[in-house]
Amino acid sequence: MKPHRICAFAACSVIFLAIAPAWAVNKDMVQLQTQVQQLQEQMTAMQRSFDERMGVMKNLVEQDTDAVNKVAAALTALQTSLQKQQTDAGAKSDQLSGQIQALNDTMDELKVRLAKVAKELEDMQAAQQSIQAQQAQQTAQQQAQAQAPPPDVLYNNGLRDYNGNKNDLASQEFSDYIKFYPNTDLAGNCYFYLGEIQFRQGNYQQAAQSYDQVLQNFPSGNKAASAQLKKGFSLIELGKQDDGVSELRHLLQRYPHSPEALQARDRLRKLGVSSTGK
Numbered sequence: 001m002k003p004h005r006i007c008a009f010a011a012c013s014v015i016f017l018a019i020a021p022a023w024a025v026n027k028d029m030v031q032l033q034t035q036v037q038q039l040q041e042q043m044t045a046m047q048r049s050f051d052e053r054m055g056v057m058k059n060l061v062e063q064d065t066d067a068v069n070k071v072a073a074a075l076t077a078l079q080t081s082l083q084k085q086q087t088d089a090g091a092k093s094d095q096l097s098g099q100i101q102a103l104n105d106t107m108d109e110l111k112v113r114l115a116k117v118a119k120e121l122e123d124m125q126a127a128q129q130s131i132q133a134q135q136a137q138q139t140a141q142q143q144a145q146a147q148a149p150p151p152d153v154l155y156n157n158g159l160r161d162y163n164g165n166k167n168d169l170a171s172q173e174f175s176d177y178i179k180f181y182p183n184t185d186l187a188g189n190c191y192f193y194l195g196e197i198q199f200r201q202g203n204y205q206q207a208a209q210s211y212d213q214v215l216q217n218f219p220s221g222n223k224a225a226s227a228q229l230k231k232g233f234s235l236i237e238l239g240k241q242d243d244g245v246s247e248l249r250h251l252l253q254r255y256p257h258s259p260e261a262l263q264a265r266d267r268l269r270k271l272g273v274s275s276t277g278k
Contacts, residue, residue, distance in 0.1 A: 148180040155186050158193065167197045188218030192227050199230060208234035225251065229260040245273055
């Protein structure tokens with residue numbers, strides 16, 4: 001080979017060796033730039049997608065927030081409405097309770113008035129019945145008196161039959177006298193003679209009651225001392241000695257010088273008790 005060809009070949013070789021690394025470096029740079037560009041595009045796409053998703057999420061959050069606010073507002077309104085209804089219901093309940101209490105008070109007052117009126121009516125009816133009974137009794141008594149014998153005749157007949165031991169007839173006559181002429185002085189005598197007849201018959205309980213009628217209704221009559229004496233005797237016969245002794249001692253205090261007082265002292269002496277109670 002010729003020397004100038006060898007030199008040319010060597011120069012070309014040197015040039016080729018010098019150009020080859022530079023071309024490789026440029027290629028790598030291009031690849032890197034391409035990759036960086038792709039990464040940037042991917043990052044831009046991801047950012048865009050992220051922004052879109054964030055926008056959707058933000059919109060959903062805003063919608064959810066609005067919905068929650070609306071629900072909260074609805075709940076607040078409902079709670080307010082319920083509270084108002086409860087307040088109104090409580091007020092109405094209190095009003096109804098007050099009205100019911102007022103009605104009950106009025107009813108109680110009416111019951112009291114009704115009871116008072118009923119009591120007044122009962123009293124009026126009782127008074128009217130009493131007056132009617134008294135009128136009927138007075139009418140019957142007047143009619144009976146119109147048909148009855150005169151008082152002196154009736155009394156004398158009873159006394160005559162009493163002295164003649166016609167006890168049943170005398171009792172009837174004395175009883176008739178008391179029925180027709182209860183307010184006369186001789187009515188006390190009739191009670192006394194009825195007691196005497198009952199004492200004769202051993203009916204000491206009724207005898208004591210008849211004698212007591214004389215003492216209660218005719219204490220100043222002429223048979224008062226005798227009635228108290230015989231009442232004491234009747235009580236003693238009934239086994240009520242203490243009561244009988246008390247009656248006899250009372251007789252001695254009221255009528256100390258009467259014939260009945262002598263009989264009372266004699267009976268007390270026979271009983272073995274003091275006439276003065278000392």
